[in-house]
Amino acid sequence: MSHCAAAADQSSFRSLMATFATGVTVVTSTGADGPAGMTANAVASLSLDPMLVMIGFDLRSRTLTAARMSRLFAVNVLASDQEQVSRTFAGKQSEREKFTACAHTEHAGVPILDGTLAWLRCTMTAVYPGGDHMIVVGKVVDMGGNGGEPLLFYGGRYRMLDRACRAGQAAQ
Numbered sequence: 001m002s003h004c005a006a007a008a009d010q011s012s013f014r015s016l017m018a019t020f021a022t023g024v025t026v027v028t029s030t031g032a033d034g035p036a037g038m039t040a041n042a043v044a045s046l047s048l049d050p051m052l053v054m055i056g057f058d059l060r061s062r063t064l065t066a067a068r069m070s071r072l073f074a075v076n077v078l079a080s081d082q083e084q085v086s087r088t089f090a091g092k093q094s095e096r097e098k099f100t101a102c103a104h105t106e107h108a109g110v111p112i113l114d115g116t117l118a119w120l121r122c123t124m125t126a127v128y129p130g131g132d133h134m135i136v137v138g139k140v141v142d143m144g145g146n147g148g149e150p151l152l153f154y155g156g157r158y159r160m161l162d163r164a165c166r167a168g169q170a171a172q
């Protein structure tokens, strides 16, 4: 597909968007049935003042239902050794099974996963329709971080930074 235009079909859209490398997060919330969480990479920093993030939620996401109920969610940024955590939260097993498989701590109404690079707790401030997804905007009210190496997603596969990238210079 390099150097040529592709028809705007869903398969080409998927494979072209897979060239956009991202980190991996788990968005957590607490709904009527308790903790809920989903792996998400449609996550972006939206605004600095006020501090806002935005997330693209599939309309079928149970975590979206929980977040819309509680108006609270957290973004947990996964570390390079948390691929299995990502696989667990990308699945459709019960939310209880997901959280049994992953150590976490309840923090002011939201589950925060252990061993992540960073977490941000947010209140939901807006929801916009976005095709088969909803765009959720959250105001950051609390945050923390442990640092470390990120888990990445590129070309439909999990990746890690190589040694040269880790030693790279900060962006200007």
Ligand SMILES: Cc1cc2nc3c(=O)[nH]c(=O)nc-3n(C[C@H](O)[C@H](O)[C@H](O)COP(=O)(O)O)c2cc1C
Pocket (backbone or CB within 6 Å): 024, 036, 037, 038, 039, 040, 041, 042, 043, 056, 057, 058, 059, 060, 061, 062, 063, 064, 086, 089, 090, 091, 092, 153
């Ligand atoms: C790397 C990766 C990134 C994903 N990103 C998103 C995302 O940004 N938004 C979304 O709705 N689903 C995303 N998914 C799919 C959800 O994790 C999946 O549908 C999950 O089962 C939803 O769980 P829930 O129904 O318990 O909320 C992603 C999956 C993977 C593996």
